[in-house]
Amino acid sequence: MKIAILGSGNVAYHLAKMFKEKNIPISQIFGRNEKDLQEISEQFEIPFSTTELADAELYFIAVNDDAVAAISKNIKNQNSLVAHTSGSLPKEILEGNYRKASFYPLQTFSKSKMLQYSEIPFFVEAENEADSQILENLALKISEKVMKSDYEKRKYIHLTAVFACNFVNHLFARAKEISDSQHIPFDYFLPLIKETTLKIEKIEPKLAQTGPAIRNDEKILQLHEALITEEEHLKIYQVMNESIKKMYEL
Incomplete structure (x- = not known):
């Protein structure tokens, strides 16, 4: 052929x-x-x-x-x-x-x-x-x-891929902006990123969630918000934390 x-x-x-x-x-x-x-x-x-x-x-x-x-x-x-x-x-x-x-x-x-x-x-x-x-x-x-x-199923496959890949990579890029602003080598975060992705091969993503939002640690959340000077970073931080809280009904 x-x-x-x-x-x-x-x-x-x-x-x-x-x-x-x-x-x-x-x-x-x-x-x-x-x-x-x-x-x-x-x-x-x-x-x-x-x-x-x-x-x-x-x-x-x-x-x-x-x-x-x-x-x-x-x-x-x-x-x-x-x-x-x-x-x-x-x-x-x-x-x-x-x-x-x-x-x-x-x-x-x-x-x-x-x-x-x-x-x-x-x-x-x-x-x-x-x-x-x-x-x-x-x-x-x-x-x-x-x-x-079929196309109906493939639309949802692509939508899922955008959440799982494109959005996650964008968060990496935003995270690097923060680390760069404080002169912290982004390479130091790679073991954490690798462990996060490896973990969901064994554990359902919802069960693998960690961090201050799922702990409902308001002091840490407020501390982080006070540190953020970039408006776009603050919006992302707040939206993501609210989404985590809603998923776990916190």
Whole structure:
């Protein structure tokens, strides 16, 4: 099966890498950013183009959500299967007469970060069972964690991922702002962060909660609020503590 990837960002890079590692040939990688395309092409020995999309049987669209519909118009082969990799878009966003699908890897991707692909869950959806099986079989070459998921379910998968990943990372960034303001190396907090994430592999997150809010320690909460000089930090601190209290009805 001839496979092409549309895109040159983080997801496209890792799709190319995981396929290369599993000896799944890619016919072409296509996009607008010639520099990024050339980097992927040279690293994984994949032909690339910024002007002419090659004919393929299976296309993966790995671009920003707001560009999926536009770039999908480049695909003219009506006999092809086209899958986007978005967690928040329906397969119907794809604009063409080809067979439509989604192929969603549940992970945060950065080109500079190596990943254990076998641990990444994949969620697939297609218009018919045969196409769904094609995508499942392909995903199973990479990971054992593969399941079918329609758009309604996938929306909640993506929403959960935003809470569990994007919001948590933003809190890391805000925490670093505080530590930097006091000239405390943020590296000193990494063991705490690692232990927090490791703990929820064994304990339900709700049962793993610690800190002054769950202890209802008003003196410490007030002390912290008095220390915070950045308005945005104070809003986050208060909202998070109120949410903790409500969860445990404190």
